Amino acid sequence: PPPFNWEDPLNAKSLLTEEEIAISETTEAYCQERLLPRVLQAYRDEHYDKTILEEMGELGLLGATIKGYGCAGVSNVASGLITKAVERVDSGYRSGMSVQSSLVMGAIDMFGTKEHKDKFLPSMAKGKLLGAFGLTEPNHGSDPGAMEAVAKPHPTKKGYLSLSGSKTWITNSPIADVLLVWAKYHETGKIRGFLVERSQCPPGTLETPAIKNKNGLRASLTGMIHLDECPIPEANMFPDVEGLRGPFSCLNNARYGIAFGITGALEDAIARARTYALERKQFKGNPLAKYQLVQKKLADATTDAAFGTLAAIQVGRLKDMGEEAPEMISMIKRQNCDRALWNARVLQEIFGGNAASDEYAIGRHVANMYVTQTYEGQSDIHSLILGRAITGVQAFC
Numbered sequence: 001p002p003p004f005n006w007e008d009p010l011n012a013k014s015l016l017t018e019e020e021i022a023i024s025e026t027t028e029a030y031c032q033e034r035l036l037p038r039v040l041q042a043y044r045d046e047h048y049d050k051t052i053l054e055e056m057g058e059l060g061l062l063g064a065t066i067k068g069y070g071c072a073g074v075s076n077v078a079s080g081l082i083t084k085a086v087e088r089v090d091s092g093y094r095s096g097m098s099v100q101s102s103l104v105m106g107a108i109d110m111f112g113t114k115e116h117k118d119k120f121l122p123s124m125a126k127g128k129l130l131g132a133f134g135l136t137e138p139n140h141g142s143d144p145g146a147m148e149a150v151a152k153p154h155p156t157k158k159g160y161l162s163l164s165g166s167k168t169w170i171t172n173s174p175i176a177d178v179l180l181v182w183a184k185y186h187e188t189g190k191i192r193g194f195l196v197e198r199s200q201c202p203p204g205t206l207e208t209p210a211i212k213n214k215n216g217l218r219a220s221l222t223g224m225i226h227l228d229e230c231p232i233p234e235a236n237m238f239p240d241v242e243g244l245r246g247p248f249s250c251l252n253n254a255r256y257g258i259a260f261g262i263t264g265a266l267e268d269a270i271a272r273a274r275t276y277a278l279e280r281k282q283f284k285g286n287p288l289a290k291y292q293l294v295q296k297k298l299a300d301a302t303t304d305a306a307f308g309t310l311a312a313i314q315v316g317r318l319k320d321m322g323e324e325a326p327e328m329i330s331m332i333k334r335q336n337c338d339r340a341l342w343n344a345r346v347l348q349e350i351f352g353g354n355a356a357s358d359e360y361a362i363g364r365h366v367a368n369m370y371v372t373q374t375y376e377g378q379s380d381i382h383s384l385i386l387g388r389a390i391t392g393v394q395a396f397c
């Protein structure tokens with residue numbers, strides 16, 4: 001029989017095309033050579049180096065599934081492999097990329113006018129123009145349908161709307177040039193998407209303070225968005241999409257990216273725990289790896305990472321054929337993030353006291369994984385989305 005490969009136990013590689021393997025290898029090489037050496041200091045300093053997005057842009061990693069506008073136009077599976085390579089280093093780096101690619105470029109590609117696409121997508125693909133996605137508000141997280149942000153006719157500027165409201169926990173908001181803000185349109189009360197260009201906002205109408213001292217995702221920048229009667233050209237509103245279908249359609253892609261990407265973070269945790277268990281000796285000079293309880297921890301985590309990867313590839317293939325139901329994405333987002341967090345917390349035990357040192361990276365992954373389980377729909381919310389699809393009865397309220 002062929003040998004067992006603990007790094008790819010179910011031979012997921014056999015399901016990939018030559019092109020997908022090449023994209024994955026190029027991205028892994030960039031991430032290991034260029035991102036890994038800077039993550040420890042970035043995490044300590046709570047610093048996000050925005051040139052990372054430019055580097056990713058040079059490699060064609062941004063908005064990778066979009067066709068045209070300087071984007072690579074690759075398969076959803078290839079795009080998942082990109083997120084996996086980035087998240088193997090740090091979920092925060094994947095977060096900065098996901099927002100740019102799936103949530104802002106993806107939204108413009110799906111719902112923008114030709115003018116929006118021509119204006120924003122090419123420089124966003126190069127990582128020279130940065131995006132943020134503002135859905136969550138201080139009083140409305142899991143229930144964004146109740147949002148308070150509102151767009152009204154501008155009292156003095158013809159052809160402009162006046163946008164007011166606050167968004168919180170917004171990745172990249174402090175550095176974003178274009179902020180996609182979801183708000184209720186005065187005429188209909190329905191949610192619409194607005195492209196807010198920082199350079200066009202008069203002083204005092206747009207503030208994006210950073211949220212400091214986070215416990216996790218410290219290598220990613222997070223902030224708020226405050227809009228105070230900010231004038232926005234009517235032409236900057238997405239013309240044809242209203243209601244939660246707009247933001248949720250973008251979230252389908254981003255949630256898929258997290259589900260695929262988080263398997264990379266878990267695999268890094270496994271590789272580090274395995275190395276540590278082989279090197280660290282306790283009781284008569286035996287490596288920790290010799291003990292059955294330690295082996296079970298590695299077996300559990302490796303199984304979940306392998307199953308999660310296969311499930312993500314399957315949903316990616318269905319996405320490429322346009323046959324994915326949003327609930328499939330809820331299923332893999334919930335399962336892969338939950339299992340990654342559970343397993344990484346158990347693997348953390350293998351490091352003993354050293355797990356408390358950031359040099360071993362395991363604590364960073366665990367803290368990040370809490371966030372991945374929370375944003376883009378907390379896992380219990382995805383349970384309810386699945387429960388609704390299974391029973392036909394909604395249990396949100």
Ligand code: TGC
Pocket residue numbers: 094095096098099133135136141142143144145171243244245246248249251252254326375376377378381385396
């Ligand atoms: P509900 O009645 O379910 O749906 C309202 C309308 O939306 C449509 N819809 C979808 N469309 C496309 N894809 C989906 N997945 C969709 N889900 C729903 C639906 O068809 C309906 O359309 P219409 O035309 O009939 O109006 O709405 P609800 O208010 O009952 O929703 C409840 C719930 C819990 C499902 C939803 O609100 C939810 O998913 N909450 C979680 C919130 C969330 O995910 N927030 C994410 C914020 S962004 C973020 O976290 C980015 S982190 C980025 C990073 O750093 O990586």
Ligand code: FAD
Pocket residue numbers: 099133134135136140141142143168169170171172217222371374375376377378379380381395396397
């Ligand atoms: P709440 O909605 O208050 O939920 C708290 C808890 O209650 C959760 O466990 C939830 O599952 C549970 N709960 C809520 N309702 C129910 C119910 N009906 N039944 C059972 N349980 C329920 N948002 C953006 O828009 N853009 C971003 O770029 C972005 N980036 C983020 C980056 C970071 C680092 C973080 C931490 C968050 C980010 N978010 C972003 C926000 C994120 O999407 C929200 O935190 C998330 O949707 C949960 O909302 P909440 O924090 O308000 O929690």
